[in-house]
Amino acid sequence: MSSPDPDSWVVHKFGGSSVADAACFARVAAIVESQPGRRLAVVLSACKGVTDALLQLVNSAERQDESWRAALQALRERHATIAAALLPAALVQEYLAEFDRDAADLDSVLRTTQVMRTGGLHVRDRVSGYGEIWSTRLFWRYLQQRGQRRDIHWIDARTCVIAEWGPLGPGIQWPVSSERLHKLLPPAAATLIVTGYIASDPAGIQTTLGRNGSDFSASIFAALLSAAEIHIWTDVDGVLSADPRRVPDARVISALSYNEAMELAYFGAKVIHPQTMAPAVGRDIPIWIRNTFAPEKPGTLICAHPNSDQPVKGITSIDEVALVNIEGAGMIGVPGTAHRLFGAL
Ligand code: ASP
Numbered sequence: 001m002s003s004p005d006p007d008s009w010v011v012h013k014f015g016g017s018s019v020a021d022a023a024c025f026a027r028v029a030a031i032v033e034s035q036p037g038r039r040l041a042v043v044l045s046a047c048k049g050v051t052d053a054l055l056q057l058v059n060s061a062e063r064q065d066e067s068w069r070a071a072l073q074a075l076r077e078r079h080a081t082i083a084a085a086l087l088p089a090a091l092v093q094e095y096l097a098e099f100d101r102d103a104a105d106l107d108s109v110l111r112t113t114q115v116m117r118t119g120g121l122h123v124r125d126r127v128s129g130y131g132e133i134w135s136t137r138l139f140w141r142y143l144q145q146r147g148q149r150r151d152i153h154w155i156d157a158r159t160c161v162i163a164e165w166g167p168l169g170p171g172i173q174w175p176v177s178s179e180r181l182h183k184l185l186p187p188a189a190a191t192l193i194v195t196g197y198i199a200s201d202p203a204g205i206q207t208t209l210g211r212n213g214s215d216f217s218a219s220i221f222a223a224l225l226s227a228a229e230i231h232i233w234t235d236v237d238g239v240l241s242a243d244p245r246r247v248p249d250a251r252v253i254s255a256l257s258y259n260e261a262m263e264l265a266y267f268g269a270k271v272i273h274p275q276t277m278a279p280a281v282g283r284d285i286p287i288w289i290r291n292t293f294a295p296e297k298p299g300t301l302i303c304a305h306p307n308s309d310q311p312v313k314g315i316t317s318i319d320e321v322a323l324v325n326i327e328g329a330g331m332i333g334v335p336g337t338a339h340r341l342f343g344a345l
């Protein structure tokens with residue numbers, strides 16, 4: 001692989017388990033600061049469990065169960081605790097003032113949901129997206145405070161990623177998204193802290209990229225920034241050659257082609273989702289899968305033409321699949337047999 005242009009962007013994405021608490025935020029900041037690239041875009045998920053907790057608020061409000069008030073307060077406590085551990089008091093105040101504005105909006109939405117007895121899709125999208133806003137605003141202040149990176153900007157992906165949901169999932173409107181991002185990007189920007197998961201629809205209403213959508217966000221931003229690489233930071237060492245629960249000596253695969261990664265994902269391996277990779281594959285952007293908790297390990301490289309002498313990369317399986325074998329003279333040339341068979345199944 002040729003070394004990337006020093007002026008090009010590298011996108012780093014950290015999932016929810018990588019930003020679970022204050023120690024995790026510190027670990028992520030140290031990883032970001034140790035990167036050689038001048039221009040980094042850091043895409044974050046919500047803190048671990050927060051998206052589920054937010055969706056639970058809507059479920060409770062729909063059931064007329066007032067416990068959402070206490071649950072919302074618990075989310076505030078959790079973020080306040082992380083902020084207090086990482087930021088000086090004035091910045092904690094500033095962070096919590098923003099948080100409380102969001103919480104007031106959430107309170108109105110949830111009260112309305114309680115009256116309506118149903119939240120609906122737009123409400124779920126809106127409510128579930130706060131987790132990424134809260135994690136990135138916190139990390140943005142924290143990274144600035146540490147003083148190692150320059151020109152750090154917070155990017156709310158709802159202002160630039162325009163996605164329209166269709167039968168195949170969210171479709172990105174590339175020309176408008178690109179125009180919006182480049183309009184809001186300051187020329188000197190060297191570090192972007194970007195919300196994963198959320199976007200806007202063409203009418204400007206908040207939408208999401210679906211559950212676990214932050215990998216897709218990373219790939220979208222890599223495409224929009226013409227990035228040289230994507231690093232997906234997670235809690236495993238890379239893509240494994242087999243399911244470690246069944247094959248104790250499963251190994252980390254050092255390099256895979258996009259096609260091999262897609263095949264493994266299709267057959268159940270815990271690789272990134274094929275749809276996630278599409279914007280990167282289309283632009284030939286290499287993807288690294290790396291461990292936040294062991295950043296010294298090399299991880300797995302997924303690219304168009306990996307250098308590898310391993311003909312077999314991995315083995316994967318899908319559970320509880322039955323193979324039904326039907327035979328007999330009546331099968332051959334008798335119209336309607338297949339129809340009856342599939343009908344019975
Ligand atoms: N926070 C979102 C979710 O839990 C998106 C993500 O983590 O990728 O689905």
Ligand code: MG
Binds near residue numbers: 015
């Ligand atoms: Mg997640």
